[in-house]
Amino acid sequence: MARVVERERKYSGDEEFRLPDLTGCGGVVTTSDATTHDLDAVYLDTPDLRLARSGFALRRRTGGHDAGWHLKVGAAGGARTEYQFPAGPEDTDPPAGLAVLFRAAARGGPVAPAARIVTRRRERRLLDAAGRVLAEVAEDSVEARDLVSGERQGWHELEVELVDGGEALLDAVDARLREAGARAVPVSKSQRALGRRLAAARPAPADPRAAPVLDYLADQRDALIANYPGAWGGDEDAVHDMRVAGRRLRSTLRTFRGLWDRSESEALRAELSWLGGQLGPVRDTQVMAVRLAEAVRAEPDELVLGPVAARLAERFAADLATALGDLRAALDSDRCTDLLRRLDALVEGPTARPVDARWVGRRVRRAVTRADRRLDRALAAGADDAALHEARKAYKRARYAVEVREPAVGGPVGRLVGRLKELQDQLGAHQDSVVTREVLRRQALRAYADGENTFTYGILHARQAAGADRDVPALVRAAERARKRKVRRWLKG
Known part of the structure; x- marks a missing residue:
C-alpha cells in the first residue's frame, strides 16, 4: 500500500473560461503539452454515507497512472492523505489492508457502490528551469451518477496539485486563475455527486x-x-x-x-x-x-x-x-x-x-x-x-x-x-x-x-x-x- 499526501486546489469557471498562461507563477518556466486520460471511478460508502460525512472518499478507479483502490482522508481544498492499493481485474470489495483504515468512519458497517464518476482529463505539468515538475494542472470534464437515487450531473472543473512545488506556487497559480475568472470549489467530486443524499443524511441539531x-x-x-x-x-x-x-x-x-x-x-x-x-x-x-x-x-x-x-x-x-x-x-x-x-x-x-x-x-x-x-x-x-x-x-x-x-x-x-x-x-x-x-x-x-x-x-x-x-x-x-x-x-x- 502506498501513502501520499495530496496538496491540491480545485476550481470551476463559466463556459467562456480558458486556462491562462501560468508561466512566471512561483518559478514556473514552462508548461508541458497536454496528455489526455479517461478515468472511471466507482465510489463506495455506507447506506447513510458515513464515509463522505467524515471526509473520507473510497473508490476503485480505472485509467490514469494510479489506477486501483484509493482511500482519501481530509477535506477538499487542503492537504489530504491518500492510501493507494492495487486492484485485480475482478475486485469488487476493498482489500483488507485498506478496509481496516475506514472501519471507524464506516462504524464497522458494510460499504457498497454509491456513485460513479467518469472523467475526461487533460493534464499539463508545470516545470521549473531545471525541468522539475512543480505541479500538475488537470482540466476535467465530469459525468457523475448517484447509484442509489439515479441522479445525474455533469460539470467542468480544474485541479492544481503540487508535486515538487510549495504553497507559494499554489498561491501564485490561484491568483492567476482567479484573474481569469476561476472560482474555488470547496467540495470533492464524490461529495458533489452525492450532494442531495449527503445533505439529507446530515442530522439537524436536536436542540x-x-x-x-x-x-x-x-x-x-x-x-x-x-x-x-x-x-x-x-x-x-x-x-x-x-x-x-x-x-x-x-x-x-x-x-x-x-x-x-x-x-x-x-x-x-x-x-x-x-x-x-x-x-x-x-x-x-x-x-x-x-x-x-x-x-x-x-x-x-x-x-x-x-x-x-x-x-x-x-x-x-x-x-x-x-x-x-x-x-x-x-x-x-x-x-x-x-x-x-x-x-x-x-x-x-x-x-x-x-x-x-x-x-x-x-x-x-x-x-x-x-x-x-x-x-x-x-x-x-x-x-x-x-x-x-x-x-x-x-x-x-x-x-x-x-x-x-x-x-x-x-x-x-x-x-x-x-x-x-x-x-x-x-x-x-x-x-x-x-x-x-x-x-x-x-x-x-x-x-x-x-x-x-x-x-x-x-x-x-x-x-x-x-x-x-x-x-x-x-x-x-x-x-x-x-x-x-x-x-x-x-x-x-
Whole structure:
C-alpha cells in the first residue's frame, strides 16, 4: 500500500473560461503539452454515507497512472492523505489492508457502490528551469451518477496539485486563475455527486440552544475518526491528535454532563478513557524516545559513558512495537466501533434537558475557577509534583470548556485559550520532567543489572530535576497572565 499526501486546489469557471498562461507563477518556466486520460471511478460508502460525512472518499478507479483502490482522508481544498492499493481485474470489495483504515468512519458497517464518476482529463505539468515538475494542472470534464437515487450531473472543473512545488506556487497559480475568472470549489467530486443524499443524511441539531456544545463534540468526534488511519500506521501527529480529540470529548462530557443522560455519558467517558489508554503508550513512547535521544546528544562526549543512546533506542523500539500492536488491536475491535456509534447517538440525538447560553457560560466559568484553585493549592504545597499534575489536567478541562464558547464570543475567547494553553504547556513541561526522571531511574536500574555504567543516567536525571525547578517561576508568571481581568472579562457575561 502506498501513502501520499495530496496538496491540491480545485476550481470551476463559466463556459467562456480558458486556462491562462501560468508561466512566471512561483518559478514556473514552462508548461508541458497536454496528455489526455479517461478515468472511471466507482465510489463506495455506507447506506447513510458515513464515509463522505467524515471526509473520507473510497473508490476503485480505472485509467490514469494510479489506477486501483484509493482511500482519501481530509477535506477538499487542503492537504489530504491518500492510501493507494492495487486492484485485480475482478475486485469488487476493498482489500483488507485498506478496509481496516475506514472501519471507524464506516462504524464497522458494510460499504457498497454509491456513485460513479467518469472523467475526461487533460493534464499539463508545470516545470521549473531545471525541468522539475512543480505541479500538475488537470482540466476535467465530469459525468457523475448517484447509484442509489439515479441522479445525474455533469460539470467542468480544474485541479492544481503540487508535486515538487510549495504553497507559494499554489498561491501564485490561484491568483492567476482567479484573474481569469476561476472560482474555488470547496467540495470533492464524490461529495458533489452525492450532494442531495449527503445533505439529507446530515442530522439537524436536536436542540439549537445546545448547539455550541454539540457542535464542539461533533468536531472532536470527527477529528477522532479523521486521525484513525494515521494512528493505525503509527503516525506521530495522528496519534497525538486522536488522543487530544478523545481528551476533549471526555472533558466536554464531564463539564456539560447535565446535558445528557448521566449513566450513558459517564459510560461513554469510560470508553473514551479506555481508547486514550491505548493511544497513550504509543504517543508517550514516541515523545520520550525523541526527548532522551536529544538529551544524550546534548551531553559532552566525556560525560556519556557506555552505550546509553543505543540502550535507550533499543528499549523504546521494543516498547513502541508492543504499544502499536495493542493500539491496532483496539482500533480494529468491535468495542471501538461501538464507542463511535454511541458517540453518534449522543451528538446527534435528543438532549436530556433544555439549556441556554447562561447555562453553558456557568459551566465554563466553573471549569476555569476549579483549575485556578487546583493550581493555588499545588503552589501552596511547595509545587508538589502530583498536585501540579492535577492542576494541569484541570486547566486542560478549562481550556476545552472555553473553546466551546469561541464561535459565539470570538476574539476574547481566543486570547484566553492562548493564555490557558501557555499555562498548560508550562505545567506539561514540569510533568514531562517528572516522567522522564522515572524513565531514567528505571533504565539506570536495568543498566546496573546488566553490569553497565550508570553515570550518564544520573547526569541526565539531575539535569531534568534542575530544569523542573526552573519551570516554577515561569509557571507562576504564566498563571498571572492567564488571570488578568481584561483576558477574563467576557467570562462574566
